[in-house]
Amino acid sequence: MDFGPFLFLASLEGLVQAAVLCLTALGLCLVFGVMRVVNVAHGEFFMLGAVLAWWITNLISTHPALGFVAALIIAPVMVGLIAFCADRLILKRLSYNPEATIVATIGLLYVIQQTVLITFGADARAVNAPFYFRVQFPWFGYSGYKLLVIVAAALILLGAWFVITRTRVGLMMRATQYDREMAQSFGIPVERVYTVVFAVGAMFAAVGAILVVPIRQAHYLMGLDPLLLSFIVVIIGGLGSIRGTVAAAILIGMSDGIISVFFSPTLAKMVSTTLVAFILVFKPEGLFGPSVVNFRIYPNHKGHKGYKRHLRLNKK
Amino acid sequence: MLKIEQLNAYYGTVQVLRDFSLSLGAGEVLCLFGRNGAGKTTALKSIMGLVQRTGSITVKGEELVNLAAHLIPRRGIGYVPQGRRLFAELTVAENMTIGLMARGLMTSGIMTKDRAAETRKKVLALFPPLASRLNQVAATLSGGEQQMLAMARALCLEPRVLLLDEPTEGLMPSMLATIREVIMALRHRGVAILLVEQRVEAVLPVADRVAFIENGRIKDVVGVEQLSENHGRLHKKYIGKYIGISQ
Numbered sequence: 001m002d003f004g005p006f007l008f009l010a011s012l013e014g015l016v017q018a019a020v021l022c023l024t025a026l027g028l029c030l031v032f033g034v035m036r037v038v039n040v041a042h043g044e045f046f047m048l049g050a051v052l053a054w055w056i057t058n059l060i061s062t063h064p065a066l067g068f069v070a071a072l073i074i075a076p077v078m079v080g081l082i083a084f085c086a087d088r089l090i091l092k093r094l095s096y097n098p099e100a101t102i103v104a105t106i107g108l109l110y111v112i113q114q115t116v117l118i119t120f121g122a123d124a125r126a127v128n129a130p131f132y133f134r135v136q137f138p139w140f141g142y143s144g145y146k147l148l149v150i151v152a153a154a155l156i157l158l159g160a161w162f163v164i165t166r167t168r169v170g171l172m173m174r175a176t177q178y179d180r181e182m183a184q185s186f187g188i189p190v191e192r193v194y195t196v197v198f199a200v201g202a203m204f205a206a207v208g209a210i211l212v213v214p215i216r217q218a219h220y221l222m223g224l225d226p227l228l229l230s231f232i233v234v235i236i237g238g239l240g241s242i243r244g245t246v247a248a249a250i251l252i253g254m255s256d257g258i259i260s261v262f263f264s265p266t267l268a269k270m271v272s273t274t275l276v277a278f279i280l281v282f283k284p285e286g287l288f289g290p291s292v293v294n295f296r297i298y299p300n301h302k303g304h305k306g307y308k309r310h311l312r313l314n315k316k
Numbered sequence: 317m318l319k320i321e322q323l324n325a326y327y328g329t330v331q332v333l334r335d336f337s338l339s340l341g342a343g344e345v346l347c348l349f350g351r352n353g354a355g356k357t358t359a360l361k362s363i364m365g366l367v368q369r370t371g372s373i374t375v376k377g378e379e380l381v382n383l384a385a386h387l388i389p390r391r392g393i394g395y396v397p398q399g400r401r402l403f404a405e406l407t408v409a410e411n412m413t414i415g416l417m418a419r420g421l422m423t424s425g426i427m428t429k430d431r432a433a434e435t436r437k438k439v440l441a442l443f444p445p446l447a448s449r450l451n452q453v454a455a456t457l458s459g460g461e462q463q464m465l466a467m468a469r470a471l472c473l474e475p476r477v478l479l480l481d482e483p484t485e486g487l488m489p490s491m492l493a494t495i496r497e498v499i500m501a502l503r504h505r506g507v508a509i510l511l512v513e514q515r516v517e518a519v520l521p522v523a524d525r526v527a528f529i530e531n532g533r534i535k536d537v538v539g540v541e542q543l544s545e546n547h548g549r550l551h552k553k554y555i556g557k558y559i560g561i562s563q
Contacts, residue, residue: 168417171406175414178403184385185364185395186469187418 005139010261011254016146018253019153020212024226025233025249026160026242027204033240034177034197036098037091040105042205043227044112048079049206050218051116054125068130072210076203082112083202087195096194109223116220129214149211156207157246164242173197177240229256232272236279238289247287317342317508318363318477323371325355325362325532332358333369333532340477343506345499347519347540350529356512357398359529360479363510364388364395375477389418394475398482398512400466404455408446411454411465412436415472439471442498460491467498478502480511484518496522 001009024046031039052075057067086108094100134141164170176183176193184190205226209218216222233252237244252272259268279286318340325333332355340346348356362369365385373380375391389395394415403411416432440447443464449457454465463483470478480499484492499509499522513519520526520540527537 168413171410171413172417174406174410175403178405179401181366182397182401182403183414185366185389185397186414186473187386187389187420188414189384189386 001139005137006261007258008137009140009142010258012142012146012257013261014254014257015150016212016215017257018250019150020208021226021229021233021253022157022246022249023153023208023211024205025230025237025245026157027201027208028230029234029237029240029242029245030173030197030204031201032234033242034173035091035096035194037096037101037198038098038105039198039201040102040227041086041108041112042105042201042230043223043225044109045079045083045202045223046205046209046226047218047220047223048082048112048116049075049209050127050213050216050222051120051125051220052078052206053210053213054127054218055120057127064128065130068127068210068214071127072207075210076206079206080199080203084195084199087198091198092191092195113220113223120220122220124217124219126217127213143215145214149215152211153208156204160204161242229272232276235276236286238286241286241288244286244288317344317376318510319372319374320359320363321372323359323362323369323373325358325367325369327358327367331532332367333362336362336371336529336532336534338510338527338534338537340508340510342476342508343503344525345503345509345511345523347511347513347523347526348529349513349516349526354529355532356529357481358532360395360397360481360510360512363393363477363479389473390420392419392474392476394470394473394478396466396470396478396480396483398485400462402454402462402465402469405453407451407453408457408465409450411469412439412472415469418473435472435474439468442471442501443468443494459486460488460494463487463491463495467495471502475507477508477510480509480513482513483511484513484515492518 024042027045028039028042031037031042053068053071056071056074057064060067060070090104090108091101094104129143129145131145133144135144135147164173172183172188172193175186175188176190180190183193208226209222229252233248234245236252237246237248252275255271255275256265256268259265259271318338320336320338323333323336324331325336336355336359338346338359348359350356358367361367363373363380365380365383365388369381371381375393378391380388380391380393383391403414406414416435445461446464446468449461454462457465467480467483483495487495496519499511499519502509503522511519511523520543523540525537525539526543528535
């Protein structure tokens with residue numbers, strides 16, 4: 001295959017990776033942004049989504065599409081319920097203390113992982129795609145399901161963006177993110193918001209896993225990679241920045257996909273982690289993260305509308 | 317309207333308020349004066365349920381001490397905190413919507429959609445500069461506009477009791493007049509106002525009574541006319557003793 005089509009194929013693979021990563025990282029970003037909780041168990045919610053999808057499709061084996069749709073509805077709800085219970089029984093009792101919740105979610109990681117190992121075993125489980133069709137490009141045919149994953153992820157992200165920026169629930173989440181105490185003083189039930197955000201964050205990871213499980217396989221150790229990549233994405237995008245998370249997920253997903261196809265997956269991981277190191281050194285707040293001071297309000301900042309005037313005056 | 321009895325407030329194991337008692341009638345403005353660290357801000361935070369407290373706080377006879385913090389604004393208590401504490405990355409309109417939501421725009425409260433629109437209009441009439449900046453992010457407003465927004469946000473919940481914590485902090489003299497006018501307007505509407513302030517002269521003209529706090533206890537409550545009568549002798553006694561300003 002020529003370089004051009006090969007690059008196109010690699011880009012498509014990258015887009016699939018980016019789509020799933022967007023969903024997974026968005027969950028982690030929401031939880032950190034609103035609750036200031038570093039959820040180390042986030043990858044296990046991803047794994048749980050995939051394993052439950054396998055279990056549900058096995059129970060409803062009449063038609064792959066029927067089982068898959070049922071999994072897409074039921075598994076995220078089950079994962080959300082588990083996250084809801086984890087929040088109420090563990091995180092709330094720790095008063096959402098940042099240090100204590102890291103240790104608690106590490107514990108949660110092992111509890112979920114080992115429970116899945118005991119219940120479903122150590123074997124990798126395949127899930128059938130809901131349908132099989134190939135989209136024929138001039139140079140190669142490509143899986144229609146993979147293209148559907150990209151479209152589905154984009155639609156879910158659009159929905160999430162709409163809820164966060166255009167609805168009152170989203171406004172409550174953003175207000176809680178900026179000032180918890182003031183949010184309470186204006187009638188926002190902060191602890192309820194936290195519980196919902198933690199559950200929804202886990203559900204995003206589960207949906208990402210369910211979409212990708214027909215391409216990969218469900219396995220009790222599959223949560224580590226998405227967790228690592230999500231942390232990379234959230235750090236590069238800017239902690240708590242949804243716009244940054246989506247941009248970074250596309251960047252990392254695409255580079256990961258392209259480098260994996262042209263070179264090796266190991267090199268792709270090396271590039272991602274090196275990028276994080278550079279970002280941490282040169283732009284610690286991430287690509288779109290809030291800086292400590294909003295420098296744009298000062299005329300000596302490039303983003304200020306009076307910046308040119310400021311330069312002119314300073315020259316004189 | 318607001319009655320506080322035997323209130324004790326704590327930060328962890330440290331007790332800040334001790335047997336703090338006050339009462340405030342409808343349409344009354346009470347200023348709380350005291351030195352730094354005397355417990356003025358803690359008194360307001362206690363009413364809002366933001367610190368641990370025991371004792372009794374009632375609004376129109378309804379007990380607040382056992383309520384969760386987020387339920388207190390629904391009883392008609394508005395709070396303008398020290399340092400404004402706006403939701404900095406939200407727009408002016410969004411900050412005001414949060415104020416409107418506090419009285420039950422989301423749930424079954426007094427605030428219906430029509431009433432919310434009307435309230436918003438009334439509040440913007442009090443602070444005209446905000447009307448042209450509804451889509452501007454709060455962090456980019458000037459200090460005076462931010463203070464207006466902090467007050468507007470609290471007024472959006474149609475408060476029966478308004479708690480103001482140093483509303484004149486860092487403001488230029490022309491803004492002080494605006495703040496005083498708004499306080500007077502609210503007073504005429506029957507809103508009970510508890511005002512914490514360091515700049516005594518800035519707020520005395522709008523106050524009915526003054527309470528002096530020392531080491532978390534109310535030491536004296538006097539009518540504002542007592543402070544200015546007798547050629548400043550009483551003025552000196554109270555202000556010098558409790559705030560440490562020589563007149």
